[in-house]
Amino acid sequence: MSPSDNTIKVRNPVTGEYDYEISEQSSSEIYEIATQARAAQKNWGILSPRERGRILGLFADAFERHAKTIGDALSRDTGRRAFSHLEAAITVQILRTWGANCESVFEDLKSEGASQQVPTVHFRHVFVPYPVVGVISPWNVPLLLALIDSIPALAAGSAVILKPSEVTPRFIEPLKAALGEVPELESLLNIVTGGPVTGAAVIDSTDVVCFTGSVATGQKVAAHAASRFIPAFLELGGKDPAIVCEDACIELAVRGIIRSAIGMTGQTCQSLERIYVSDKIYEEFKTELLRQIDQLTLTCDAPDSGDIGPLIFAKQVDTIQSQVDEAVKQGALVLRGGKPRHEGGIWYPPTVLEHVTHDMLIMREETFGPIIPLIKFTSEDEAIALANDTTFGLSGAVFSQDLEKAAAIGAQLEVGGVSINDASLTGVVNDVEKNSFKLSGLGGSRMGRAGLTRFLRKRALLTQTAEPASVKLYSEA
Ligand code: NAD
Numbered sequence: 084m085s086p087s088d089n090t091i092k093v094r095n096p097v098t099g100e101y102d103y104e105i106s107e108q109s110s111s112e113i114y115e116i117a118t119q120a121r122a123a124q125k126n127w128g129i130l131s132p133r134e135r136g137r138i139l140g141l142f143a144d145a146f147e148r149h150a151k152t153i154g155d156a157l158s159r160d161t162g163r164r165a166f167s168h169l170e171a172a173i174t175v176q177i178l179r180t181w182g183a184n185c186e187s188v189f190e191d192l193k194s195e196g197a198s199q200q201v202p203t204v205h206f207r208h209v210f211v212p213y214p215v216v217g218v219i220s221p222w223n224v225p226l227l228l229a230l231i232d233s234i235p236a237l238a239a240g241s242a243v244i245l246k247p248s249e250v251t252p253r254f255i256e257p258l259k260a261a262l263g264e265v266p267e268l269e270s271l272l273n274i275v276t277g278g279p280v281t282g283a284a285v286i287d288s289t290d291v292v293c294f295t296g297s298v299a300t301g302q303k304v305a306a307h308a309a310s311r312f313i314p315a316f317l318e319l320g321g322k323d324p325a326i327v328c329e330d331a332c333i334e335l336a337v338r339g340i341i342r343s344a345i346g347m348t349g350q351t352c353q354s355l356e357r358i359y360v361s362d363k364i365y366e367e368f369k370t371e372l373l374r375q376i377d378q379l380t381l382t383c384d385a386p387d388s389g390d391i392g393p394l395i396f397a398k399q400v401d402t403i404q405s406q407v408d409e410a411v412k413q414g415a416l417v418l419r420g421g422k423p424r425h426e427g428g429i430w431y432p433p434t435v436l437e438h439v440t441h442d443m444l445i446m447r448e449e450t451f452g453p454i455i456p457l458i459k460f461t462s463e464d465e466a467i468a469l470a471n472d473t474t475f476g477l478s479g480a481v482f483s484q485d486l487e488k489a490a491a492i493g494a495q496l497e498v499g500g501v502s503i504n505d506a507s508l509t510g511v512v513n514d515v516e517k518n519s520f521k522l523s524g525l526g527g528s529r530m531g532r533a534g535l536t537r538f539l540r541k542r543a544l545l546t547q548t549a550e551p552a553s554v555k556l557y558s559e560a
Contacts, residue, residue: 110284117288123270136185160251212240217289239538316526321477343506393428403452476520
């Protein structure tokens with residue numbers, strides 16, 4: 084941020100130039116927005132779920148009309164052309180799905196009857212949305228992770244204040260243009276700009292916070308939310324393991340692992356970052372891995388067909404390089420890659436390391452780059468112990484042609500999602516609930532129907548059908 088004003092300069096990941104800026108919105112601005120959101124939510128929260136679903140459908144239509152400009156802005160944010168337009172298309176789908184399912188989620192929630200404990204008391208549950216939900220999102224999948232919590236919060240009947248990452252804010256303007264075509268959502272989905280100061284103001288002004296980002300910031304957000312006594316749903320970092328058993332189909336395992344670890348330049352929370360391979364197939368696996376890696380190209384060399392885009396966040400290269408250098412210093416061998424290329428933007432080539440150990444940072448801390456460290460195991464129990472030897476617990480993968488064995492291994496992994504014979508499936512399957520384990524997160528599932536119901540509090544309406552008991556109930560007589 085420039086010291087004299089409240090603007091934040093934004094870097095272009097392809098050129099490396101600072102060619103865009105946003106303002107850091109102040110806490111008084113956020114407070115004012117929250118006041119309006121709170122007022123608007125009163126009518127929104129009492130609409131029927133069907134009507135809210137219909138209005139989300141209108142937003143999907145408007146979004147679709149603006150999808151090209153949103154995708155274009157997103158590609159300037161991330162340096163990813165094709166995926167940015169896919170990200171916009173997936174967002175339309177998410178909007179349509181919540182719009183279509185909103186009514187049925189509430190139908191399924193209905194619960195009433197007689198108390199088993201006191202049968203004369205009849206109960207009915209009423210579901211009360213949190214008035215204003217704060218959403219704070221990261222830079223790695225900027226649009227999707229901004230809206231993945233915001234849309235179900237709106238469907239639940241809440242208003243939202245969304246603060247996307249200050250690293251990738253270009254998509255906000257075209258998104259607001261789409262939103263402007265749905266007057267029914269005025270003051271209900273409020274998109275604000277800024278960095279940590281604005282993020283903290285969002286926590287100060289809302290009733291529940293959804294945060295996606297690093298563990299370090301997540302800990303601050305959780306402490307801040309606790310000081311206000313509001314819930315925090317945290318989706319944090321990972322260090323996902325893959326276990327490749329001796330009976331795995333090597334070619335397909337390599338394909339899935341490369342897509343997860345190297346695709347998106349390794350900049351996703353559920354990227355595989357630790358690969359454990361049976362010693363029986365290690366050499367064959369390594370040969371196939373290097374064969375497939377050698378076919379990949381960087382988008383700085385081939386802008387129209389390259390596979391690996393630039394690092395979005397320039398400082399990430401320091402984290403990646405320091406972990407690689409430390410590993411090499413301790414005896415790791417670099418089989419491919421290992422050094423960044425500065426071409427205006429920064430590209431990190433697919434990197435394969437072996438002779439790594441759990442003493443190295445590359446096996447202990449989140450890397451968030453296109454790195455594949457390999458470790459050989461001799462027994463599946465050893466592989467499970469290695470996979471669980473981490474402070475993270477996001478997700479993991481198991482490769483074996485014996486599906487029962489793979490499921491048994493998966494059941495022992497201390498993570499919230501296990502992909503069998505593929506990788507990072509939780510990144511594409513949004514309708515299946517899961518929780519994050521250990522430092523990877525806290526709170527209800529953002530996936531599946533819980534993605535909406537976590538924004539609802541239950542109020543019990545209790546009707547006495549008999550005469551009320553007298554104070555003699557407490558008498559010593
Ligand atoms: P980050 O923690 O640096 O920032 C995330 C957001 O928090 C940004 O919008 C930032 O402005 C805001 N922020 C920073 N300080 C704040 C404060 N004190 N109070 C309130 N808000 C504050 O994360 P990042 O670098 O943008 O994203 C990368 C991280 O996100 C990685 O660790 C990745 O694993 C994680 N991530 C997790 C998931 C998941 O679903 N578990 C998904 C994507 C990314």
